[in-house]
Amino acid sequence: MLDKRDQILEAAEELFAQKGFEGTSVRDLAKKAKVNVAMISYYFGSKEKLFESLVEYRAAFLREKLQLINREEVLDPISKIEMLIDFYVDRITSQSRFSRILHRELSLQQRSEMHNAIADIILRNAHEMRKIIQEGIRKKVFRKMDAEMLIATLVGTTMQATNSKEMVCKLIGSDPQKFSFNDTRYKNRLKNYLKDLMRTTLLYSKKQSA
Amino acid sequence: MLDKRDQILEAAEELFAQKGFEGTSVRDLAKKAKVNVAMISYYFGSKEKLFESLVEYRAAFLREKLQLINREEVLDPISKIEMLIDFYVDRITSQSRFSRILHRELSLQQRSEMHNAIADIILRNAHEMRKIIQEGIRKKVFRKMDAEMLIATLVGTTMQATNSKEMVCKLIGSDPQKFSFNDTRYKNRLKNYLKDLMRTTLLYSKKQSA
Amino acid sequence: MLDKRDQILEAAEELFAQKGFEGTSVRDLAKKAKVNVAMISYYFGSKEKLFESLVEYRAAFLREKLQLINREEVLDPISKIEMLIDFYVDRITSQSRFSRILHRELSLQQRSEMHNAIADIILRNAHEMRKIIQEGIRKKVFRKMDAEMLIATLVGTTMQATNSKEMVCKLIGSDPQKFSFNDTRYKNRLKNYLKDLMRTTLLYSKKQSA
Amino acid sequence: MLDKRDQILEAAEELFAQKGFEGTSVRDLAKKAKVNVAMISYYFGSKEKLFESLVEYRAAFLREKLQLINREEVLDPISKIEMLIDFYVDRITSQSRFSRILHRELSLQQRSEMHNAIADIILRNAHEMRKIIQEGIRKKVFRKMDAEMLIATLVGTTMQATNSKEMVCKLIGSDPQKFSFNDTRYKNRLKNYLKDLMRTTLLYSKKQSA
């Protein structure tokens, strides 16, 4: 069984994703985690510090994965991008809603300890992503591109597709409950789309037409 | 001078964008709008209803603009996409932060009147955007593409680029205050990137290489 | 009937005197004042600010009285001291427990806004008292004395006598409820003692023996 | 090294004097005493019981000293009063702030075990003080005086002078940091003042003028 600290972190991840940071009360958290309200302050100091701890708790894993991709010497750039897409889409669409939390809270223009902590995490991850892209450009495998904006596309598209999954279903007119929109299928659809998008936009057109 | 109702809506747009819905108090709103606290309930019924009113207040304009683009018979599909990009980037990066509010609150998985109202707006807008893309495909100007995901890219990239502007600056190592990152330049950079992205991915490669 | 603000101030004076600042909760205050808990913050901003308001509320009157004594041109110094004693003892032993509150909170060595506000009040009052004493010395009616310490005696004795009234009763072995220890008698006893003390210590011995 | 119980008592004396009983938390105490939070309940049962223990811990010593003065057969009454002043001023102004704690908590009108325990201590001490005064009166060395009130003057003046040391400095317009207001000098000033006050008020005027 998880210890109380981890129970709280799990609950926080779920509730912050669902209701946002402001919309989640420490009493909600305590109830979900099945611990006493005072425990949150006891373990983390404050609700805000809990958020920061959650960020640290998840961020290490995120960056490690990216670094792993970067270190793969034998992989060609486009394969790395595809790995990145697979990995990133899985992360965001998984039950672990961590990334969504990060990006939402970041979109608030409130400056605070918390905001800075989040920005830092995302910045470091962005840094790893950029390495992959720049390597491809340097090796003349990729066209010369605006790398920072390309990251925004990868991250933003995934986020948007995830957040609006239900809407996409509506747009197509299908029942969201229907088989064709289950998580795995939707996820694969997103992955395939992103890989195609990256290929068409990154690779030189002769390669594309080949 | 704006009437009180509009003052409140203006204030709401600014504060919700800055601090989120939950993070903004009715007192904050009243102060910003320079009206009495009771006014919000008086005019809108509740803070939540105010949000819905804000949505209605802005949504009409948003959709009208999209419909306008769609109706332009003489425009070729790629020009329409470019108009769409120009329009959308301007909207989101402008001082009118309405779109950002919509998308953030949508990312909360709370089902409510409010949520549904927002989803509805976005859905209708997405519908107009899809028309443009599908028309291009039907006219064989565009490759066959996953239209819904392409919308996610347009919307998601713009959102992400806007939210992480400061981060992009950091990533490049420049001072956010420096001239090269002022709003207009950044906006144009985003527009150019998106237009290039759309061209390379939507158009057949022969056209691209032409 | 008192307005709510005054009801709160009255309740605060009573409860702070009884239970101290820390020992009194805003719920206690609200209950005593028969107002909603939120009213305390609404009117005063915080519990601490309420304290400061209480200080201001009472301090003006206190100082005015002292200034009045000082301005009395025809009064000889010893009469002024006696007026001061009458006035001060009445104040402290009266149902208005304000002075006791001030002195207790001052005895805490915590530096805070509150503490400084209190110190300020007391300082200004002490200033007025000293004027009376120094005038007597200048006119050669009083012996040369340590004026500041004399104030400490006037204030400290009154405070101590009030705080330990019950103890004095025990010391004499009388029932605190008995007639001879009712408030008026005890007050007069204190006044007479202080006046005698001041006369013997301030006046030159020839006058005393006269 | 002190054992844990004594460490706690030492910490309690310091913190209660500084922040009052209510203003001091068990965690503050534990931290200051460098023991576990649970220790306080473990050793003393409760915070309140700790206070009572502190009172017992110090009270014995206090009274012993007074009894010692009383038993000095060869000392004349005025010398005893002077010894009493020396002793009392030292106690209250010393780093051992026990007496200040007693008097402050006594000034709260809350009836409790604690309050009664304190009242008892002070009563017994007052009893010893009164003996000294009454002996002087019986031996016709002192004028007939209100002994109980005289105790209030001794105790109250010392308390007041100590609590308002900083204020006296301000009143004189000197820098509290300045040499002339260091602890020793201030203490001596208070002692000299009190001795003079006692002499002038207790002794018959012929003696005074002599």
Add this chain to the structure above:
DNA sequence: AATGAATGAGCCTTCATTCAT
């Protein structure tokens, strides 16, 4: 004997809303 973990009650404050005018 000693303690880190855990608790329920209570703290002060702020919330969105409604009332009386």
Add this chain to the structure above:
DNA sequence: AATGAATGAAGGCTCATTCAT
């Protein structure tokens, strides 16, 4: 129509204490 006053509920947090070891 418009508002200052007022409210009960809920906010995050700290409290003294007790539990399990």
